[in-house]
Amino acid sequence: MSSTLLRNAIVLTVDGLDTAHDAGWVSMIDGRIAGVGSMDTCPDDSEFDSVLSLPGHIVMPGLINAHTHSAMVLFRGRSEGQSLLTMDGWxxxxxxxxxxxxxxxxxxxxxxxxxxxxxxxxxxxxxQYFFADEIAAAVAQAGVRAVIAYGIVQLGDKERGEQELASASAFIERQRSADGRVIPWFGPHAPYVDNSEDLLRAEVDLAVKYGCGMHLHMACGPEDNEETMARYGLTATQALSRDGFFAGRVHAAHCLDLTDEDIAIFAAAPAASVSYNATAGLRSGREGICPAVKLREAGVVVGLGTDNVAANNSYDMISEMRVAGLVASHREGRAQPLSSRDLVRMATIDGARALGIDHEVGSLEVGKAADIIAIDISGAGYSETPDVETVLIYSGSGRDVRHAWVSGEQLVADRQLQRRPFAEIRADYSATYKDFWARVEAARAKA
Incomplete structure (x- = not known):
């Protein structure tokens, strides 16, 4: 049995009551949260294998990035001047x-x-991407937690679609027996744009069979609704609903162009959610902005995502909270329609709800997995405040994260990775990056 006590910190539990402690503690035993409270109830240090005193730190649930494509770090800085939320740009x-x-x-x-x-x-x-098995293996080695949706792109090739569906099913079969940190889903890249209607129906049937979710891009660009409007006089959301797509768990990224009827479909569905990717949306140049406030008011679960770092260039979810709040204020024409507390919830427990894992992560509550971060707010840019969430979001940075645990395992200590040195990871990546882009240039020269 292993046990750890974190003490003397500002503790944001993000539980149902948004309980916070100006001076509090959190304990972990065998990868689970064993206790949370204010310092006047703190257990004795002698009861724990390790004790970490964290004055000047926020201790809170680990952040949840509700939409990205992790392998696409290879494309960072390669899409300048292109809108990745249009078919041509992508x-x-x-x-x-x-x-x-x-x-x-x-x-x-x-x-x-x-x-x-x-x-x-x-x-x-x-x-959501291709090479899902390789992604899963890298995630397992890193020790983080991930929902991995097997990316399916058909682009009018029926045989390719059938092959990809079979491969996605096999991936789900293999990963269902994993240790729980990797959760396999289906990932139809985009409805109607690059997945046919027949393929979408088959994906729904298999998702129901396996009891897994579907993660897709929706209402990203003008192409999304063109085919369904021409064919049925319906938006893509409405056409999908007509075909039973929303019967299971659906997690949709971007959603810039949702109508009020589309929002009502999401709200009526048993498990439909949205990833609001504000930075990627702004960089795309699209006029549409995800109606995150309307969605939340309708009862739809909305998480926050970075999208890939060709669209965003950063995985910093604290920065993403800041941009999401600013963009929502601009869209709604009023100050802070998403409060700082709302944004923290969207980046933690609401992200967990969107992925169907809120029973396990997303808040600091007894019995949940000990996915915890400690953020140093003692440096420049921070100061005394009655609203620590606002200071974190609008003054802070992911670079201020000092410690991180997943299932009680400390993956970051004093800003250093514990499983594998960052320099080694970066060196392996740099060699891969050079080799990959050399192959791309060689293929272009032959074309």
């Missing part, structure tokens, strides 16, 4: 070089992404 800057990817590229790329995420406080992320 195809020209991402899809064409993706054709040169090989399985051995994925592990080093995902390892770097996992390192960047955990070092900035993200303990769980939702991924």
């Amino acid at each position: 195809y020209n800057s991402i899809r064409e070089p993706e054709l040169s990817l090989v399985a051995s590229d994925i592990g080093p790329a995902v390892a770097l992404s996992c390192a960047e995420m955990i070092l900035s406080g993200t303990t769980t992320f939702c991924d």
Whole structure:
């Protein structure tokens, strides 16, 4: 049995009552949260294997990145001047070089992404991409938690769609027996744009069979609704609803162009959620902004995501909270329609709810997995405040994360990775990056 006590910290539990302690403690035993409270109830240090006193720190649940593509760190800085939320922009800057990817590229790329995420406080992320087995292996090695949706892109090729569906099913079968930190889903890349109607129906049937979720892009660009409006006079959301797509768990990324009727469909569904990716949306140049406030008012679960770091360039979820709050104020035309407390919940417990794992993570409550971060707020840029969430979001940075635990295992101590040195991860990635882009250039020269 292993046990750890964190004490003398500001503790944000993000429980149902948003309980907070100006001076509090959290204990972990065998990977689970064993206790939380104010310092006047703190147990004796002698009861624990290790004790960490954290004055000047916020202790809170690990952050949850509700939408990204971790292997796409290989494309960082490669899509400037392109909107990745349009078919042309995505195809020209991402899809064409993706054709040169090989399985051995994925592990080093995902390892770097996992390192960047955990070092900035993200303990769980939702991924959608190809090479799902390689992503899962890298996640397991890093020790973080991830929902991995097997990315399916058909692009009009029926045989390819059938092959990808079979491969996705096999991936889910393999990963269901894993240790629980990797959760397998289906990942239809985008409805109607690059997944046909027949393929979408087959994906729904298999998701129901396996009891897993589906993670997709929705209402990202003008192409999304064109085919369904022409064919049925319905938006893509409405057409999907008509075909039973929302019967199971659906987690939709972006959602810039939802109508009021679309929002009502999400609200009426038993387990439909949205990832609000504010930074990626702004950089895309799209006029649409995710109606996060309307969605939440309708009762829809909304998490926060970075999207890939070609669209965003950063995995910093504290920065993402800040941008999400600013953009919501701009969209709604009023100050802080999403409070700082709302934003913290969206980056933690609401992200967990979106992924169907809120029974396990997303808040500091007894019995849950000990996915915990400690953020140093003693330095420049922070000062005394009655509202620590606001200071964290609008003054803070993921670079201030000092410690991080997943299932009670300390993955970051004093800003240093504990499983594998960052320098080694970066060196492996750099070699992979050079090799990958050399292959892309060689393929372009032959074209």
